Amino acid sequence: MGEPVISLRGVRAELGGRPVLRGIDLTVRRGEVVALLGANGSGKSTAVRAVIGQVPLAAGEIELFGTARHRFRDWARVGYVPQRTTAASGVPATVTEIVSAGRLARTRFGRFRKADRDAVQRALAGVGMADRAKDSAFALSGGQQQRVLIARALACEPELLIMDEPMAGVDLASQGVLADTLRDQVAAGSTVLLVLHELGPLEPLIDRAVVLRDGCVLHDGPPPKAVGQHALPGHDHVHPHDAAGAEPIRTGLLS
Ligand SMILES: Nc1ncnc2c1ncn2[C@@H]1O[C@H](COP(=O)(O)OP(=O)(O)OP(=O)(O)O)[C@@H](O)[C@H]1O
Numbered sequence: 001m002g003e004p005v006i007s008l009r010g011v012r013a014e015l016g017g018r019p020v021l022r023g024i025d026l027t028v029r030r031g032e033v034v035a036l037l038g039a040n041g042s043g044k045s046t047a048v049r050a051v052i053g054q055v056p057l058a059a060g061e062i063e064l065f066g067t068a069r070h071r072f073r074d075w076a077r078v079g080y081v082p083q084r085t086t087a088a089s090g091v092p093a094t095v096t097e098i099v100s101a102g103r104l105a106r107t108r109f110g111r112f113r114k115a116d117r118d119a120v121q122r123a124l125a126g127v128g129m130a131d132r133a134k135d136s137a138f139a140l141s142g143g144q145q146q147r148v149l150i151a152r153a154l155a156c157e158p159e160l161l162i163m164d165e166p167m168a169g170v171d172l173a174s175q176g177v178l179a180d181t182l183r184d185q186v187a188a189g190s191t192v193l194l195v196l197h198e199l200g201p202l203e204p205l206i207d208r209a210v211v212l213r214d215g216c217v218l219h220d221g222p223p224p225k226a227v228g229q230h231a232l233p234g235h236d237h238v239h240p241h242d243a244a245g246a247e248p249i250r251t252g253l254l255s
Pocket residue numbers: 015016020038039040041042043044045046047
């Protein structure tokens with residue numbers, strides 16, 4: 001087993017005076033692809049935002065690459081793709097400007113050398129957006145904006161990719177591109193933690209699924225293997241052969 005890249009121990013966090021994470025233990029090891037699943041409001045986004053330092057902890061510890069998060073400075077090793085709804089909030093910028101911002105951590109004092117420009121180009125080409133480099137982000141579809149945000153995360157050539165719902169609101173063509181991009185990253189040895197509503201087209205890439213409910217880890221183990229909605233954790237198991245009036249078995253993890 002690889003060494004831990006992300007490690008959460010007993011993590012608690014409160015937002016608006018309400019407990020949102022209530023004692024999370026989670027380890028992601030080098031080379032693993034871990035999906036964080038759970039119903040709306042179960043704490044998935046808060047958990048990944050805690051990992052990157054955007055949510056203060058009420059208790060517990062987080063380590064990145066074996067270093068306590070508050071001492072961790074090597075952010076060029078981490079690529080983060082936020083939920084698009086919170087990220088594409090109308091800042092006028094070209095595709096290249098957005099993706100270049102993801103490269104800053106690798107530059108010396110923000111000066112772009114050829115290697116940096118090449119990395120930005122590679123990231124854009126990797127998500128199939130090289131021909132839109134000069135366009136304003138406003139001019140793009142939701143799926144294309146999402147590809148740009150992923151290119152921004154890839155521009156620093158991260159060892160660890162953290163993505164919050166990368167497939168949400170993304171058209172089928174872009175979903176295919178994103179799945180291919182992720183497959184390439186995983187093949188190159190990246191470690192990946194992604195928040196997902198369902199495994200969907202990324203299912204073959206996922207090593208492990210961690211399901212949250214009410215800010216606690218409900219399941220940590222192999223992802224469900226069978227395809228189809230019925231096999232996903234969180235599917236409400238209501239079977240037609242249940243005795244009339246019997247209480248259906250509702251796991252309700254995802255909805
Ligand atoms: N800034 C905030 N202030 C107060 N409460 C918040 C804040 N952000 C999130 N919450 C609450 O914390 C809980 C967990 O939210 P979070 O976004 O982590 O859930 P999630 O599992 O990612 O859900 P979703 O699938 O809807 O993104 C929710 O009840 C949410 O309303």
